[in-house]
Amino acid sequence: QNLLRKDLLYRLSVFPIHLPPLRERAGDIDLLAQHFLSVHNRTTAAGDAAGVEKRLSDAALAVLRSYPWPGNVRELKNAIYRAY
Secondary structure, three states, X not given: OOOOOHHHHHHHOOOOOOOOOHHHOHHHHXXXXXXXXXXXXXXXXXXXXXXXXXXXXXXXXXXXXXXXXXXHHHHHHHHHHHHX
16 A cells, blocks of 8 residues: 655655755754653653653753764654663
8 A cells, every 4th residue: 555645745845955964063962862852751761750851861862963964854763762
């Protein structure tokens, strides 16, 4: 079953968007990691008996920045969720 109409695909391809890989956008890593952690804090706060929000230390952010992120943003998101 085709989920995307072919004519829609051709219409959308008129506007190509170049997005460099995460390893070339090191400045985005902190913001994305903080965002993913914030989302996870909100979604698990009800189940957390201590009610403590987790934060990323400067050392943790430095480690995240030093990794090449071959899996891009999805890999970063999964890493934050696993570390939580």
